[in-house]
Amino acid sequence: MAAEQITPQQIVTLAxxxxxxxxxxxxxxxxxxxxxxxxxxEPLRMAxxxxxxxxxxxxxxxHDGEAVASxxxxxxxxxxxxxxxxxxxxxxVCGASPIARTGxxxxxxxxxxxxxxxxxxxxxxxxxxILACAGLLNEHRAxxxxxxxxxxxxxxxxxxxxxTLFEIDGKxxxxxxxxxxxxxxxxxxxxxxxxxxxxxxxxxxICERMRAGDDQQRIPLKNRIGAxxxxxxxxxxxxxxNLEEPLSSEDLAxxxxxxxxxxxxxxxxxxxxxxxxxxxxxxxERARQLLRQSxxxxxxxxxxxxxxxxxxxxxxxxxxYGVSPREERNRVEVTEGIMPSGLGRSRNxx
Numbered sequence: 001m002a003a004e005q006i007t008p009q010q011i012v013t014l015a016x017x018x019x020x021x022x023x024x025x026x027x028x029x030x031x032x033x034x035x036x037x038x039x040x041x042e043p044l045r046m047a048x049x050x051x052x053x054x055x056x057x058x059x060x061x062x063h064d065g066e067a068v069a070s071x072x073x074x075x076x077x078x079x080x081x082x083x084x085x086x087x088x089x090x091x092x093v094c095g096a097s098p099i100a101r102t103g104x105x106x107x108x109x110x111x112x113x114x115x116x117x118x119x120x121x122x123x124x125x126x127x128x129x130i131l132a133c134a135g136l137l138n139e140h141r142a143x144x145x146x147x148x149x150x151x152x153x154x155x156x157x158x159x160x161x162x163x164t165l166f167e168i169d170g171k172x173x174x175x176x177x178x179x180x181x182x183x184x185x186x187x188x189x190x191x192x193x194x195x196x197x198x199x200x201x202x203x204x205x206i207c208e209r210m211r212a213g214d215d216q217q218r219i220p221l222k223n224r225i226g227a228x229x230x231x232x233x234x235x236x237x238x239x240x241x242n243l244e245e246p247l248s249s250e251d252l253a254x255x256x257x258x259x260x261x262x263x264x265x266x267x268x269x270x271x272x273x274x275x276x277x278x279x280x281x282x283x284x285e286r287a288r289q290l291l292r293q294s295x296x297x298x299x300x301x302x303x304x305x306x307x308x309x310x311x312x313x314x315x316x317x318x319x320x321y322g323v324s325p326r327e328e329r330n331r332v333e334v335t336e337g338i339m340p341s342g343l344g345r346s347r348n349x350x
Contacts, residue, residue: 014051014193022192025059025091027107028068028076029127032094033177036125037070040092040181046201047189055193061085063107071097082110090173091119095126097177099148108134118171122184125177132156141167142174146217166213176217183211209292216285231256232266239279243286246306249275284320287313291328298325 044056062068065081111134123131128144138158153161166175166184175184190198202210234256253260267275283305290301302313318324
């Protein structure tokens with residue numbers, strides 16, 4: 001006997017049906033990032049599927065209404081031009097990969113005309129750069145892929161550039177590109193409806209967890225300091241490989257073949273910190289990741305990250321993040337609304 005098919009309505013039922021679908025536009029720039037675009041649009045389609053309701057409509061836009069080539073070279077048909085665009089709740093600029101610094105004058109001028117309207121405007125990947133060119137990110141928090149972060153900071157000092165996955169600041173939405181656009185859309189779906197819907201969509205895409213906006217982008221050390229400091233890179237790699245049983249600064253220096261004083265000079269010059277502080281931040285970052293995406297007891301997580309006692313872990317965590325490990329975990333539970341099947345949270349935390 002064939003298994004009974006599960007209908008969308010049996011998966012999630014909305015407490016309040018939308019009066020009308022939210023209408024999101026996606027303004028595609030030539031050579032737009034295909035993965036960032038698809039990661040943004042698929043959660044909206046899935047919201048409709050798992051509820052059986054028309055939660056979202058999507059409109060694909062190009063400057064002139066003509067098809068646009070993606071980063072993969074595939075021509076993507078659009079629904080309209082900027083001149084014929086329907087009324088939208090939000091429009092997202094899907095930026096080129098890499099940044100296209102010329103040829104965007106008409107789009108930038110159009111964006112400037114939207115500055116004082118009620119339209120929410122977002123940048124996906126390098127789309128954040130186009131928003132900054134239009135002055136829409138002045139005095140706003142914003143993010144962009146780590147590869148372009150330094151140039152965005154340098155060119156637009158009035159923008160508060162964050163090393164985060166996505167930023168929602170008023171009517172300005174930006175994300176770092178790649179799969180981070182899915183995290184941003186899941187957050188917006190949770191705001192429009194509830195987090196149980198966002199959680200159900202996440203499960204459909206077999207996502208381990210819904211990442212929060214303040215999750216940090218991971219910037220490879222070589223890209224931060226260049227390849228000219230192999231001893232420093234080696235020392236940090238040793239730190240990352242030895243979180244549970246931290247090495248002393250003397251041991252690190254000996255393993256990479258330099259003196260402790262030279263090691264401290266390298267950290268101070270290139271990372272503006274000392275080895276012990278950087279090591280502590282790596283361990284706390286790993287602890288935060290585990291608190292957010294696993295059901296391990298907090299005491300066990302602290303031990304895995306090299307903290308010899310629960311009180312030491314709790315104090316260090318609060319000093320760095322402003323909340324205790326227990327508060328961190330509770331905050332994630334509230335944000336996510338529901339946990340993926342089989343991942344019930346442990347209450348043995350402090």
